[in-house]
Amino acid sequence: MAKDVIIALDFPTRRETLNFLDRFPNGEGKPFVKIGMELYYAEGPAVVREIKARGHKVFLDLKLHDIPNTVKRAMAVLSGLDVDMVNLHAAGTSAMMKAALEGLTRPDGTRPLLIAVTQLTSTDAAALKDELLIETPMAETVLSYAKNAAASGLDGVVCSPLEAALVKERCGEGFCTVTPGVRFAGGDAGDQKRVMTPEQAAKNGCDYIVMGRPITQAADPVEAYRRAVNEFLG
Numbered sequence: 001m002a003k004d005v006i007i008a009l010d011f012p013t014r015r016e017t018l019n020f021l022d023r024f025p026n027g028e029g030k031p032f033v034k035i036g037m038e039l040y041y042a043e044g045p046a047v048v049r050e051i052k053a054r055g056h057k058v059f060l061d062l063k064l065h066d067i068p069n070t071v072k073r074a075m076a077v078l079s080g081l082d083v084d085m086v087n088l089h090a091a092g093t094s095a096m097m098k099a100a101l102e103g104l105t106r107p108d109g110t111r112p113l114l115i116a117v118t119q120l121t122s123t124d125a126a127a128l129k130d131e132l133l134i135e136t137p138m139a140e141t142v143l144s145y146a147k148n149a150a151a152s153g154l155d156g157v158v159c160s161p162l163e164a165a166l167v168k169e170r171c172g173e174g175f176c177t178v179t180p181g182v183r184f185a186g187g188d189a190g191d192q193k194r195v196m197t198p199e200q201a202a203k204n205g206c207d208y209i210v211m212g213r214p215i216t217q218a219a220d221p222v223e224a225y226r227r228a229v230n231e232f233l234g
């Protein structure tokens with residue numbers, strides 16, 4: 001399975017995003033990047049097309065969650081942007097996940113990878129029980145959602161690097177794990193609570209690591225990106 005480092009482009013505008021990407025030299029492989037809600041809602045699909053045209057692979061992190069027909073039609077639109085990876089909330093149920101896959105599949109049979117969010121890492125055990133009314137413990141809930149995503153035909157889940165090995169064990173080696181919460185040894189964890197280094201993430205079965213601030217806020221982002229790739233891919 002492909003393994004790669006994905007840079008989270010958490011910038012508010014197209015200009016700041018392109019200024020950042022301009023630092024990466026032509027001639028070297030262009031980094032795989034993640035575009036999230038902030039940039040997408042600010043700049044729309046044009047910014048996705050522009051970044052794709054520059055030669056980057058794109059993970060469009062919009063976390064869809066709606067009735068199956070709406071998600072199917074929205075996914076068809078996103079697939080038409082020629083992105084490489086998209087995601088949704090597994091909480092939308094298998095009917096929604098299967099509809100999403102149908103919508104994503106292009107006339108030639110290709111489609112972006114489809115990844116599920118299980119439970120947001122911002123949801124703690126108390127909120128799970130008291131607000132979402134889920135009595136099952138968090139770890140089991142996450143694994144159950146992941147298995148449901150796998151059974152629906154999805155390609156993988158977003159999870160903590162600490163959960164990646166267990167997800168593989170339960171859902172199969174071929175089910176891919178996309179993991180934020182990655183930090184360089186000795187670096188600032190910021191607001192991430194449970195972190196791993198790129199090297200540890202690779203050992204724990206992560207297929208794609210998503211790194212934002214350790215690269216975007218580095219004094220030399222290109223050097224930080226190369227370090228992440230070297231540590232992760234070995």
Ligand code: C5P
Pocket residue numbers: 008010036120121122158180181182190192210211212213214
């Ligand atoms: O800057 P940092 O490396 O923490 O960025 C991680 C990226 O992954 C951000 O875009 C963040 O929104 C995203 N993410 C996360 N934790 C999750 C899901 C997504 O940090 N559970």
